[in-house]
Amino acid sequence: MVNPDGLCDRWIEIDVDAVQNNLQQVKSKLDEEVRLIAVLKADAYGHGAIEVARILYQNGVDFFAVSFLEEALCLRRAGIRASIMLFTTLATANQMEEALKNYLTISVTSQWDADLLEQVSNKLNITATIHLKIDTGLGRFGLTGPEAVEICRQFQNNSRIYIEGIYTHMAQAASNSRYTKQQFDRFMKVVTFLEEAGYRIPVKHCANSAVFLKYPRMHLNAVRIGTLLSGQHPVGDFANPLLLKDPYCFKSRIISVRTLPAGSYLGYYSTYRLKKKAQIAVIPVGYQHGLNVEVMNRPASFKDFLKIVARTILTYLNISRFQPGVYLHGHKYPIRGKVFMQLVLVEIPWGVPVEVGEVVEVPVRKTLAGGDVVRLYVREGEAGKIRSESSTSYIIEEDN
Secondary structure, eight states, X not given: OOOTTSOOSEEEEEEHHHHHHHHHHHHTTSOTTSEEEEEOHHHHHTTOHHHHHHHHHHTTOOEEEESSHHHHHHXXXXXXXXXXXXXXXXXXXXXXXXXXXXXXXEEEOSHHHHHHHHHHHHHHTOOEEEEEEBOSSSOSSOBOHHHHHHHHHHHTTOTTEEEEEEXXXXXXXXXXXXXXXXXXXXXXXXXXXXXXXXXXXSEEEEEOHHHHHHOGGGOTTEEEESTTTTTOOBSSOOSSOOOOOOOEEEEEEOOEEEEEXXXXXXXXXXXXXXXXOEEEEEESOOGGGTBTOOOOOOOSSHHHHHHHHHHHHHHHTTOGGGSOEEEETTEEEEEESOOOSSOEEEEEETTSOOOTTOEEEOOBOGGGSOTTOEEEEEOTTTSOOOOOOOTXXXXXXXXX
């Protein structure tokens, strides 16, 4: 499928059938009484939160979650009427007013949150639905058991505040089973502590995608899934991985083709020299669109550090497997020289048919490829696409 208006030089195709497949794969591992909270943060991991929400809602999902207020308001403005939960706190009274006016589910993570919520809820005379966030070892934000009891006590006679849920977030679910089980035990102790104090909270959740796959007993009665719905498994080894499909494909057009002789230098600083006569195609995609952009967190272990070093060395040595490339007619061709801000050079062997205007698939970092890039939502088979080797094969940050 080619971009229909012929005006765009770059666009994203999202395979609707792949999104539906991933949802069904998740549901196949979910007990009937367990509620699915679909995580749509970061514009649904680059897939387009509004359209993905509509696809999921049409397939039975009625509870979504995002990180920030503006993400939730975008969904509301688009007509999404399902439950939408905010993971992060709200810093001002104006933000809290907007959240309550749009019937968003609020995370209460501190006494300050609770006081602000009560103040604004009383002022607006609006009923607020909240989930208590318990910190069990991630260290980001959250309540202790005694703090949760105090907040429940504060709200117990306030008819405008409904405590629908309680949750926590695991820090090492894919890699450290001992720590994960410790966190789960801490969370359940808080739940028990609250119940013994007379506060029974209906919805309990601690499972992100990694917990969902590895620890069925931790599903409780709701799970938060984002990574799996986006077609990717979280980092780690899983005994029974799902049969997921990547819905995402970034495409562009070749805007220039010229032939250069062997020995020609390419790009800024002349970092690559052609070994033989070749065709050089120019693609209007670069750092601005998430091409060849890497997220460099501190390695989780010495083994991870060695992998990073090895990959860097192999990339420097131009080992083909570790070179970024684009797909043309189903074949991968390497990107040469430094990536420009908005352009990139691709080496295509002499004699391979190639023309200006032809469509290529480009591996980009999904969450950085938005902005002015058009998204098309297509059905399986319409795009005729090769699954590109994206730099985001694994999502490091889990579902909140």
